[in-house]
Amino acid sequence: SAVISQKPSRDICQRGTSLTIQCQVDSQVTMMFWYRQQPGQSLTLIATANQGSEATYESGFVIDKFPISRPNLTFSTLTVSNMSPEDSSIYLCSVEGGLAGAGDTQYFGPGTRLTVL
Amino acid sequence: AQSVAQPEDQVNVAEGNPLTVKCTYSVSGNPYLFWYVQYPNRGLQFLLKYITGDNLVKGSYGFEAEFNKSQTSFHLKKPSALVSDSALYFCAVRSASGGSYIPTFGRGTSLIVHP
Numbered sequence: 001s002a003v004i005s006q007k008p009s010r011d012i013c014q015r016g017t018s019l020t021i022q023c024q025v026d027s028q029v030t031m032m033f034w035y036r037q038q039p040g041q042s043l044t045l046i047a048t049a050n051q052g053s054e055a056t057y058e059s060g061f062v063i064d065k066f067p068i069s070r071p072n073l074t075f076s077t078l079t080v081s082n083m084s085p086e087d088s089s090i091y092l093c094s095v096e097g098g099l100a101g102a103g104d105t106q107y108f109g110p111g112t113r114l115t116v117l
Numbered sequence: 118a119q120s121v122a123q124p125e126d127q128v129n130v131a132e133g134n135p136l137t138v139k140c141t142y143s144v145s146g147n148p149y150l151f152w153y154v155q156y157p158n159r160g161l162q163f164l165l166k167y168i169t170g171d172n173l174v175k176g177s178y179g180f181e182a183e184f185n186k187s188q189t190s191f192h193l194k195k196p197s198a199l200v201s202d203s204a205l206y207f208c209a210v211r212s213a214s215g216g217s218y219i220p221t222f223g224r225g226t227s228l229i230v231h232p
Contacts, residue, residue, distance in 0.1 A: 043222045045219060
């Protein structure tokens with residue numbers, strides 16, 4: 001299994017500002033995912049980030065709002081731009097398998113708890 | 118399209134009693150099925166998965182799950198609950214035969230184990 005760390009673990013931000021969340025994995029992985037988990041709700045996939053290509057966004061999420069970087073096989077960032085209180089949520093980084101991308105289990109980071117005032 | 122239903126928002130059980138957290142699914146072809154647990158202020162931790170083979174899958178912390186193809190279910194079970202098992206449990210499914218490789222998660226079931 002992969003060990004995943006996220007920074008920051010939590011933050012309180014002002015409306016209109018941006019926050020960049022970092023995700024670091026202890027092994028090389030092909031596929032990384034960013035999820036949002038709003039209070040009392042399930043996980044919603046924001047985007048899939050593969051190294052060397054642009055992120056693929058799910059319906060309802062756009063690059064201007066949630067730009068993602070994937071500079072190498074162990075690291076990714078998600079930026080929440082021009083934040084509003086509706087962006088208050090837990091943001092989770094996840095990886096699947098290893099380099100082959102054919103693994104079938106997703107592993108999750110500890111999450112970043114964001115509160116927007 | 119694939120989907121997961123966790124019909125219970127909350128399950129209450131006394132410590133030492135058996136517990137069951139229910140999950141049913143819908144997917145094209147054969148399923149890959151997963152259970153995850155989320156403790157307060159933590160990310161999701163992988164518990165167990167069904168890929169193929171024995172219908173009874175054993176996982177971490179004494180949990181097991183039974184795959185029932187005819188009922189399209191994958192209920193999570195534990196013979197004797199602990200207070201420390203209190204957490205949020207998520208079931209997830211993805212198709213084993215193409216389509217989206219991204220799992221669909223259920224809405225979660227809060228398990229409360231009373232001393």
